[in-house]
Amino acid sequence: MDGKTIFQSEGHGPKNASQPQRIVLYGDGASGSLHQKAITFQIGAQNPDSVVVLGDIVYDRGRASEYLGRYFPIYNADVADPALGAPLLRSVPTVGVLGNHDVAPLNARGDRPSDGLAYYLYWNLPMNGPELQAAGPNTPMIQPMFWSQFLQGAGPRFPKMGNYSFELGNAHWTVLDSNPYVNWEEPALKAWLESDLRRASKATWRFVAFHHPGFNSSIAHFQDQWMRLLSPTFEKYRVQMVFSGHVHAYQRSLPLTFKPDAGAAAKITQSREGEVNGGFNLDRAFDGTKATKAKGIIYIISGAGGAELYNTKQDDKPETWQAFTKVMVSDRYSFTVLDLKGKRLEMHQLGEDGKEIDRFILTQ
Numbered sequence: 001m002d003g004k005t006i007f008q009s010e011g012h013g014p015k016n017a018s019q020p021q022r023i024v025l026y027g028d029g030a031s032g033s034l035h036q037k038a039i040t041f042q043i044g045a046q047n048p049d050s051v052v053v054l055g056d057i058v059y060d061r062g063r064a065s066e067y068l069g070r071y072f073p074i075y076n077a078d079v080a081d082p083a084l085g086a087p088l089l090r091s092v093p094t095v096g097v098l099g100n101h102d103v104a105p106l107n108a109r110g111d112r113p114s115d116g117l118a119y120y121l122y123w124n125l126p127m128n129g130p131e132l133q134a135a136g137p138n139t140p141m142i143q144p145m146f147w148s149q150f151l152q153g154a155g156p157r158f159p160k161m162g163n164y165s166f167e168l169g170n171a172h173w174t175v176l177d178s179n180p181y182v183n184w185e186e187p188a189l190k191a192w193l194e195s196d197l198r199r200a201s202k203a204t205w206r207f208v209a210f211h212h213p214g215f216n217s218s219i220a221h222f223q224d225q226w227m228r229l230l231s232p233t234f235e236k237y238r239v240q241m242v243f244s245g246h247v248h249a250y251q252r253s254l255p256l257t258f259k260p261d262a263g264a265a266a267k268i269t270q271s272r273e274g275e276v277n278g279g280f281n282l283d284r285a286f287d288g289t290k291a292t293k294a295k296g297i298i299y300i301i302s303g304a305g306g307a308e309l310y311n312t313k314q315d316d317k318p319e320t321w322q323a324f325t326k327v328m329v330s331d332r333y334s335f336t337v338l339d340l341k342g343k344r345l346e347m348h349q350l351g352e353d354g355k356e357i358d359r360f361i362l363t364q
């Protein structure tokens, strides 16, 4: 009425393949903690071109009410403030990866939240994933109480939007639902993954993001190794880096290749838990400063985005780390900044105070 501006924002189109771009990644964020707010503020200060959320987007159960309380007010705060968050969502394209907390597990009493699976209501992500049937295999198996209303709201996004891929600049991103209800050994799913990565053969960078890391040195979630089974597929199509959350810590692997033992897949398909053993090749010559060409895939865990940290005493006990782990920082909240410029990648891990925790350069 009085001509005053009541809302202002700006957005940017996606970068083309020849432009440098900055991507921020974090996981396990929206717990409502002060750390989540400080991390969000620091992400805003990095001025990213896009953000990838590595699962466990919203605690505790991926409910619409939790998005309203713990997600939108912080990642879309009106002002950038370490105690509040930052106005990210209104101007920075953000994509989400399904974590275990996002698929509304039953609580201890067996209740189903009526506003669960809000991932499928609030996000609009590419719809180019494998065909899946609602309530069929490889989909979230816990149905909300108001199932038909949920399906009406989600439309074709459920269950298709759990897996997808997209291009950002010179990078191809493949996003997978790594929850235990998905069997990535099933031929139809594997065929989709293979065709997606094959189509990306001309991209300079191929990245895969999913929630449950296959290579983890923390005591917490150590048995959650089933995503290791996809390593040969990632290697076949020359994926350079894989990003996960789930473990509330930062971990960086040596560049590695991994060949699961015969029978490992059959074992893990039944239980979805337990160790997936196999043969490793670790590239110890890669140092990320002078020796920047990697033989193998670098696996990153960036799950220290706001929810309570895991096994914080393990940082000082490298004898408890797996041989593939190069860096482990569990005693601080942190997020990942990825700078891509042609065939050069620089990655920084920053803390909630903005201080650097790790850095390396990867070139082709």
Ligand SMILES: [Fe+2]
Pocket (backbone or CB within 6 Å): 055, 056, 099, 100, 101, 211, 245, 246, 247
């Ligand atoms: Fe998780």
